[in-house]
Amino acid sequence: MSQALLASGRLLAGWRLAVGIAIALFLVLVPRLLPPFQTLQLSYGLIFAIAALGFNLLLGYTGLLSFGHSAFFGVGAYTAALLVKYMGLSSMEAFVLAGALASAVTAALFGAVCVRYTRIFFSILMLALSQVIWSLAFKLFWVTGGTDGLRVPTPTLLGGSVALGAGEDKLVFLTHRYYYYVLALFLVCVGAMWVIVNSPFGKALQAIRDNETRAEFVGVQVRKYRWIALVVSGTFTGLAGTLWVPLNGLTTPDILYWPFSGKIVFFVVLGGFRTFLGPVLGAVVFNYLETYAIGFTVYWQMVLGVVLVLLVLTMPAGLVGTLAPLFARRRRIA
């Protein structure tokens, strides 16, 4: 019996590894296989996936629903923009480090206020604090550019060794070299988050999610761990914001506004917050869905709304949460 279980476990691990390698290979070949527009969309999708991974550390693993993650995404993006405006920097590594640090500090400050609360109180406090950041970006126009936002030119990569050549098409740069930069950071983030959620720390977060009182009575310092989870979550989302801004070329207060937080929630609900890869798939699918809905109709928000309603009614576990067990059953039957 145990031999059979071991064999089926190895088969499953092997199957997962094969699928993982196939997907990684596909992602590497995307710029060669797909037109630039599709590569650009996938870049956006991978960046949103990083934000969703961070967000899901809170929702899926710690049981805290945040309506304020737009703040971290926006802080990451604005940090890069402000480094361009005030220091004339163009190094993507400087943007990444500063963006991650700034969003970590923001998350730490938010956490100092919010983690003593749970459920709707946590969600609303996060929403309120994120709107403070939005209003600052909106009102301090001499610093942030107000509604006009701040432009971010194409950065240099890998310490300046990779840059946009003179006369080179920016789209080519973004859909090749910058795409691979995003892909590399995406894979690092997926790996890092996988280790975090499967570490003793990740188990402690899951314990807090399942039963806060008992977690406290086995010696887990609940508030402290929630705070750390929020800082890690905010850092991932902030990093996504930093990666997003060169692709978009501009950052405006819109990404700090509450509907963007709702969008991050949508990524995770769409993919399934009870699974590790659900948020990743949800972010990529949502980006395509939104792009094509905008192209298809002026009532695109309605389309997304209907999708969300149908999703919650028919697939409450999300795409991965619903489809993965079906595939597993088919494999077992086969």
Next chain:
Amino acid sequence: MALLETTRVRKWFGDTHAVDDVDFVVNQGELLGLIGSNGAGKTTLVNLISGLLRPDAGRIVFDGADVTRQSVHERIREGIARSFQLVNLFDQMTVQDNVALTIFAREGKTRRMTALAERDRAVLDEAGEVLQRFGLESKARMLAGGLAQGERKLLDVAVAYALRPKLLFLDEPTSGVSTREKAPIMDIVTSIVRTGGITAVVIEHDMDVVFTYSDRIVAMHEGTILADGTPEEIRRNERVTTTLIGTTEAG
């Protein structure tokens, strides 16, 4: 020798005197039965000692240290652990992970976020030993939420036991399980107390269980201590038999 001593501990909820100036002693190495009707103040007393509630007045001394103002976390470090009246588990985690997490927390390893939990052989081996001790090793890979009630009760105790406490409070470890399952659960509890050098306080409503397994029994009524003695003394105590057991001749 007293391991735990409360002095005039008080907790009132408005007009309800849940625990009213209680002096309560637990001696090293004993298995103490804490009995009383519903609302007698047993669980509130345990909540005060374990840190879930703060007393309005009084002092709690554990192993020579005043723990009255200490947090739950600090009291666990001192060696106080508990299980709950309503089973409190991590239902979406496996049985093994329920125990392993407790060991990680005890060892201060839950701060680690750059190492995989499943690679820590020492913790997993210890978790396996704990589960074996409680007869749950075959359920290690199951989700805790999928266990039968008796198994959940056992896992609840196993999780507290994995903290390696000096003093273990078990709040109704056999409530909600069939009569047939009560004896095996209590046999295991007694075994880990006797062989593990643990002192235990068992809150129970089942008088057969209390009188069979306890070294000493404390009876509570309306927030105060009604009686304190050996099972034989409590059985003969008229106040206890009329107030709690409902007959003048305890069975």
